[in-house]
Amino acid sequence: MAQSYVTVDQIVNDFVLTMEFDDYANSVSDVTIRNLAKRAVREFGFDLMKRLKAVELTIDLSTNTVELPCDYVDLVKIGIIGSDGLVYIFGENKNKNILEQQQPYQVPDYLLGFDDFIYRNYVYATTDGRLYGYGGGHYSGEYRINLENNRIELTTGTSVDTVYLEYIADEALSENPSVHVYAEQAVRSYIYYHIVERKSNVPLGEKARARQEYYNDRRLANSRLKSFTKDEALKTIRKNFKQSPKA
Secondary structure, three states: OOOOEEEEEHHHHHHHOOOOOOOOOOOOOOHHHHHHHHHHHHHHHHOOEEEEEEEEEEEEEOOOOOEEEOOOEEEEEEEEEEOOOOOOEEOOOOOOOOOOOOOOOOOOOHOOOOOOOOEEOEEEEEEEEOOOOOOOOOOOEEEEEEEEOOOEEEEOOOOOOOEEEEEEOOHHOOOOOEEEEEEEEEEHHHHHHHHHHHOOOOHHHHHHHHHHHHHHHHHHHHHHOOOOOOOHHHHHHHOOOOOOOOO
């Protein structure tokens, strides 16, 4: 079994075991070290190593909403899974009403369902028409995220009772968070730097060294986690220079 991830418990235990008696971090409790490690996991999860999760949520048909997961950070995609196994995503509609029991008002029929277009009327074959310049962009449904009520408001064009949600999760909320081995040293440096940065008995030179070491380890972890391989470069080149079919 591949061991590409290391848990926070392992990092904290190794950090404590490797401290010397004259170390500046020697007087810090294990609880503080663990809290700093979880903060590092959370911070890295936003930039270096985003943890993606996918869930299938049941729609509350009375309100056409789904509740956001407790570890939700940001949305990647939301939609329904078709018979071909692909996800047909919903489009975001920021004009959706998020107020509860809001009184609707009458608007002209030709405006219903359309938020903006260039020309409403045009003449075609002696008939007065509409929607010239409306544009494209067709989705299988619409959504709007309502963070205040911890839910996603939905409008679906089909009779579905579940939706597929893919999102960035807060790994620090896991029972035993883990990080990729590429970022293990960066987590150690983060812990040490944030321990000594506010200590009055630590020399400024040591604080500056700890800060520089942390950012160096962070950049190294970032380069390893987001490396651009030769095969990816060749694939990009071939895609950009692909010839179009001739008539």
